[in-house]
Amino acid sequence: MIIIINLKTYQQGKAVIKLAKKIQKVNNKIIIGAQASDIYELAKQTKLKIFAEHVDPYEPGRYTGFIIPEAVKKDGAIGTFLNHSEHKLDFKTIKKTLKRCKQIKLKTAIFVKNLKEAKKIEKLKPDYLIYEPPELVAGKISVSNAKPEIIEKIAKKLKMKFLVGAGIKTKEDIKTSKKLGASGIAVSSAITKAKDPEKSLKNLIE
């Protein structure tokens, strides 16, 4: 079971390191998504698998203000998210960025909003594909409750493994997602906004 925790921009600096250490205590095989500005310290202070939350498709050179794949890799990230519903990219940009990431062996986890997008992105052969219906992201209803038939359909129509995310909060959500064909889950607010993140994570995955 692959578990991704997207830290988004809820915390920065020391606070995010503290949170990551709590996550690590529960399970150090978890993938976390981090702001580029936090990756260096997270890689130094934890053994978690760190993904940037986004990178731009450019080569080293000009491109003032962009974050290139080499930058996060050198800081210790092993991969990057792309195309999260809060940071949608056009297909051409996804393709270009994925190519650049493959060049430098930076893994990619690409978010998709539906089966159609999943099939299109699958052709690009990312390392991970994550189905998150945008309307459920950071919401109260979980993807496994709201979209079981789509998860099943994706499992049938895709050749590659995939994860699901959006609104996942309980052990039951994970169990259902697994049963429907998902190989992993992506969460965010259930952990990042929890009063006791360690306890919440334990309750969720143990």
Next chain:
Amino acid sequence: MIIIINLKTYQQGKAVIKLAKKIQKVNNKIIIGAQASDIYELAKQTKLKIFAEHVDPYEPGRYTGFIIPEAVKKDGAIGTFLNHSEHKLDFKTIKKTLKRCKQIKLKTAIFVKNLKEAKKIEKLKPDYLIYEPPELVAGKISVSNAKPEIIEKIAKKLKMKFLVGAGIKTKEDIKTSKKLGASGIAVSSAITKAKDPEKSLKNLIE
């Protein structure tokens, strides 16, 4: 004389720290622009004034894949660039980002392409305003050679101090810029692409 060196994305990780240390040896009052991913280490290992090359206008929270002002400030940046010709923003976004930066006391250096944009941005009261004609950025002809009359005009029409940049490579460029009314200069390739950055910087500013 304010000197800004925009490191762009020419180098990352250890290489950019090495370059920054060379810059510091020549003058530790210099402002450098850095990728968000490099700020933490640069702040720890040098005494240079570090500006992010860009930040997004969001609050801590969701916003997967964006870099918020708090993130670079906590890493040790004292300011941020905005609206570089390689990373243009619409006026609304500049205004919103500047407001967020002021809330957390992160300084702002805003690039403008002409007098019209300079006058518009001046009203937002950024800490620095940098005139760079986009067609000269990373080119062979310096702004002081190509646009002396515009620099003079900006000096006359603006109330706030301003810097100039684009193609600046020689002591003479700096002298001319100063004479025309600029309070500082911004460079990039003259240092970042130099075979001997320390020597090039000495030749430029000493």
